[in-house]
Amino acid sequence: MLESVWLLFALPALGALIILFAGRWMSQKVVGWVASAAVLGAFLVAVSLWFSLAGLPAEARSVTVTWWEWMTIGAFRVPAAVLIDPLSVIMALVVTGVGFLIHVYSIGYMEHEPRYQRFFFYMNFFILAMLTLVMSNNFLGMFVGWEGVGLASFLLIGFWFDKRDDMYGWYADAGKKAFIVNRIGDFGMILAMIMVWSTVGTLIFTELGAAVHNLAPATATIICLLLLLGATGKSAQIPLYIWLPDAMAGPTPVSALIHAATMVTAGVYMIIRTNALWHLSLDAGLTTAWIGMVTALLAASIALVQTDLKKILAYSTISQLGFMIAAAGLGAYGAALFHLVTHAFFKALLFLAAGSVMHATDGILDINRLGGLRHKMPTTYRTFLIGAAALAGIPLFSGFFSKDAILVIELQRNVALYLIGAVAALLTAIYSFRAVFVTFHGQPRDQHIYDHAHESPSVMTIPLWILAVLSVAAGVINLPFVLTLDHWLEPVIGEHEQIPLVLELLGITLSIVIAVFGVLIARARYLTHEPWVARLEQPFAFLKPTLEHRWYVDDLYAFFIVSPLKGVSGWFARVFDPKVIDGAVNGVGGVINGTGEVVRKVQNGAIPTYALSILLGVVAVLFYFLFVG
C-alpha cells in the first residue's frame, strides 16, 4: 500500500497538466471539478497511507520510498525519495483534506473569474509543491517543495496582476514582495543545508538522528538559527513577517489555503522535522520561542486595530504561527503540530467565511461598512462564529485545547514566555470577537451593501460546514492527558514530557478565564458599548497610532534596507559601472592606442582591415616566437 505514494504526487500533477494543456477548452465548472477531483484523489491516497502506517508496529512507522538518485557528486548524495511517517502523513492529510475543501469552495467563489484555468492550475501546482515539501525524506527535496510553494504563492497573490487598489497598491507588487522576502529566508535555508551536509555528512532526515552526535553545540546553534531564518520567512515571523499582510491581495481561497492553513506552517513543520538538530541547541530553541511569542503578541496587537476583515485574519495568522513556532522552539513538537492542525481548520474556515462575505458584498471587507449581516447570511455567520470561537480559545472548541497545550508548556518552562502568551491569547479573544460583532451584529452601517448581501451557494457553504465541524471537534485528536497525537508522533519526536498535574490544571483554568474575559471585553466594547471598557482602554490609548502604523516595521524596512540598496545599485548602474570601471579601461585603451582614433577608423569602414591586421599580427608574432625560440 505504501508503494502507492507516487499517486499522491501524480494526481495533482495530472490535474495541473490537464488544466494547463486542455483547460482552454473546458468550462469553469469542469476545470474546477477536475482540479478538485485531483486533490480529492490525493486525499484518499493520504488516508490509505495513514491506515497502512497505523497498521504497522510503532517502531516500524518510518518508511522511505526511493524513486531515483537525484544528485550525486563525490560524497554528496541526495535521493529523490519520500518519507512516510506519522508526521508526514498528518501533514499530507491536512494539506489534501483542507486543500480539497478549498478547491470545491473556489468553484463557487471564482465563478465569474475569466482566468479560472490559471487559478486552478496554480492551486493544483501548489498542492503538488506542498506535498513535496512535507513528504521529502531530505532537506534538498523539502527545499524543492519549499520554493515551489513560494512560487505558487507568488503567482496566486499576484493572481489579479493587473489590479490595484488603495489598500494593496498593485497586487503584483504584493506577490513580488512575498517572493523576495521569502528568499531572504531561503538564504538561511541554503546555508543551513550546506552546513548540515558539511558537518553532519548527510541531508537525509532519517539519518540525522544517528549522525548528529559529534556535532559541536555551537555549530548546531548556527545551523538552527539559519533554519530559524528560513522559518521566519515562510511562517511569517519577526523579522520577515511583513509579506503576509500584503499577501491578502490574493483571492480569498488562496489566503485560506496557502496563507493560513498550509504553506505558512511549513516553518513549523520544518523545525519539527529537523528536531534532531534542535535537541543539540537549547539556545537556538529558546531564541525561537522568544521570536515566536513576541511575534504572537505584536501581530495580535496589530490585529486589534485593523479594519479589513482579511487583514485582521492575516495578523491573526501571524500571531497563531508565533504560538506554533514558540512551541516547536521549546521542543513541544506535539503541541506545535496539534495547533498547526486545528489552526488549519479554523483559520481556513474563518477565511472562507470572510470570502463568503466578500462574495456577498462585492468585495467589501471593511468592517466599518458592514454590520448586521447575520440576518442575511446565517450560514456564513454561524460558521464564522464557530471559527472565531475556536480561534479565541473558547473551551471545548479545538483551538482551546491546542492553544492551551502550548501555554501550559510555557507555564512550565518559562513564566515570562507564558505571560506574553497569556496577553496574546487575551488579545486574540478580543479581536476575533470584535470581528464577529462588528461584521455580523448590530445595525448595518452601509445600507446599500446590506441590501445586496446574500448567502453564498451551497458549493461554498458545504465546505464551510465541514470545516466548522472540524474546528469544533478536532480537539479530540490530542485531548489533555490522553494525547493521542503526541503518542502517534513518538516515532518522530520521541517520548512526550510529563507535565505536573497542578500546572496542567492551572493552565487550563487560566486559559478558560482569559478566553471568556476576552470575549466579554469585545462584547462590551463593540456590541453593547459599555463605559467600563473605555476606562479600561484609556491607559493604552497612546498605543493606537503605533498599532495603526503596524509598529512602523514596514517603514523601517523601507528606510534601512530597501532604499539604501536601491540607492547603491542605482549609483552602480548610473555612475560606477559606466564611468569608473568602463572609464578606467577605456582610459587605458586610450593611452595605448587612442580609442577615439580607433572608433573613427571604424566609422570610416576601415575596421575589418584593421581587425584582421591585428589578428595577422598576432599570428605572425606567435610564429616568430616559435621559430626563433
Next chain:
Amino acid sequence: MALSIPYLLTIIIFLPLLGAAVVMFAPGDRTKKWLALATTLVTFAVSLLLWTNWQQGEAGMQFVEDAVWFAPLGIRYALGVDGISLFLVLLTTLLMPIAVYFSILYVDKRIGPYMALMLLLETAMIGVFLALDLVLFFVFFEASLIPMYFLIGEWGGQNRVYAAVKFFLYTFAGSALMVVAILIVYFSTGTFDIVALQSTPMPVAVQTWAFLAFSLAFAVKTPLFPFHTWLPDAHVQAPTAGSIILAGVLLKMGTYGFLRLAMPIFPQAAQQFGPLLATLAIVGILYGALVALMQKDLKALVAYSSVAHLGYVMLGVIAMNAQGVSGSVLQMVNHGLSTGALFLLVGLLYERRHTRMLDDFGGLWASVPVYTGLFLVVAMSSAGLPGLNGFVGEFAIMLGAYNYMPIFAVLAAAGVILAAWYLLTAFRKMAQGEITNPANDKQHLKDLNLKELVMVVPLVILFFVIGLFPNLFFDKINPSVEAMLETRTVLLQQGAAAQMPSLELAEIVVTEAK
C-alpha cells in the same frame, strides 16, 4: 556500444566549416538559410553520438585524435573530449540550430555571409572545447573572435560598431597575454600538450606569471569583475542570435579555460591567487545583480545577470573540490540554456515591438500568456528555483565554496536573494500591471507561434530534465572532475615536497631558450 568512430571529433568541428563554405556559394537566400540550418542540425545529430557512445565511468579523454601538426615544436592536432567538455560541446551544437533558426525567421540582411560567419563561429567554439594542444586551443580561441566581431559590427543595433570594437579590443588584449603565457609554458616544459601539462610540475615563479596571463585572458572572456564592461555593450548591440551564442557558449570559453588550463596546470599559483579570484567572483555576483536591478533595457539586464551567474561558475572552479567543480561544469550548461532562452525570448519580443525598454511594456501576461508563462519559467530557471536546472548547479557550487572558504558561500547565497529581486522586477514591469500602451494589447501583439515555440520548448524541457535528473549529467562529469582533482593534488604535493628554488622568470626563459 560502438566505442570509437574514427575522426568523430574532427567531423563535429569541421562540419560547420564545410557548411559555411557551401552556404557562401549556394544560390539564393532561401537555400542559404536552410543549408545553414541543415548543417547545424546534422552537426547536432552527429554530436549526439558522443553521448550514445560514451564510455561510462571513464575519466580520461575519449574519442581521442592525435596527429603531428608542426613537428619541430611538437605542435599537434590533438583532440579529445571528457566529462568536463562533453556537455559544453553538446550545448554548442544544441544552441546553434536554435540561433540559426531564429535568424532564418528574422534576419534578412546579407544572409549568406551572416550564416557563414555563424557556422564559422560554431567550428571555432567546438574546437576550443575539444583541443588538447595549447596552440590548437589558442587558434580556435582566437578564431571565435572574428566571426562574433563581424556579427556584432555588421548585423547589430544602433551603436554596433562601438560595441564590436570594444568587444574585439578587450578580448584581444586578453589573447595577447595568452600568447605570452603559452610561450612561457612551452619554454618551461617543452610541451603544448594540455593533458600532459596537468601533471607536469613547474617552478612557482613560472606558474605565477603564466597563471596571471592566462587568468587575465580568461577573466576578460568570462567576464570576471572588473573586466565585464564590454559585455553589456556587446549584448545590447548584438543581433539576437549573436547574443544567444555569446552568452550561451562564448563566455564559457573563459570559465572553461580556467578549469582546463589555468587552475590545474599551475596549481600552486592557482592556490595562491584563489582567494583573490574568488573575491572578484563574489563581487561579480553581487555587483552584477545590483546593476541588473537598475537596468531599463531588458537585454542589458540579462547581460548583467550573466556577470552574476558566471561569478558562480568561477567560484566553483576556484573552490577546486568535487562539488564546486562538477557544479560549475553543469552550471556552465545551465547558464547557456537559461540565458540563451532569455535572450531568445527578449529577441522574440523585440521583433514584435522593436523595443526592449521595460517601461514600454506592462501587462503582457494578459495579452500573450504563452510567451509570458515561458518567460517566467526561464526567469525562474535563471533565478535558481529548485526543481529546475539552475538550482542544481548553484547549490553544488555553494557547497564547494563553503568547503573552500565558508564566507564565499555566505556571500554567494546572498546573491540568490538579489537574483530573484532583479528577475521579478523585470517580470513585474514587463508582464504584470495594466496594459497602458495599445501596442501591447491582444489585438496588436501576437503570442508565440509554432515556429517560435519549436525554439523555446526544447530548452524549457531541458530545464526540467537537468533539474530533476542531474545525475544523467553528473554521472559523466564526476569521473573526469575527480581525476583532474587527483592529478592536481599529486602535483601540489610534489611541488610542496620539491621546494623548488624560485627562479626569476627571466632566468628561466633565458636558460630554456638556449
